Amino acid sequence: MPAAFEAVGQVYNDFHQVTDDEVRELLATPTTGAAT
Numbered sequence: 001m002p003a004a005f006e007a008v009g010q011v012y013n014d015f016h017q018v019t020d021d022e023v024r025e026l027l028a029t030p031t032t033g034a035a036t
Helices: 020-028
Strands: none
Touching: none
16 A cells, blocks of 8 residues: 555556456455454
8 A cells, every 4th residue: 555545546456347256256255354
């Protein structure tokens, strides 16, 4: 993450469309720990 965050495009280079199946798979994947 840049020190001075101004836009999402600064840190994400790939804005491709994801499929419904990809979203379901990601939502079903357990995460560990809390985001900080």
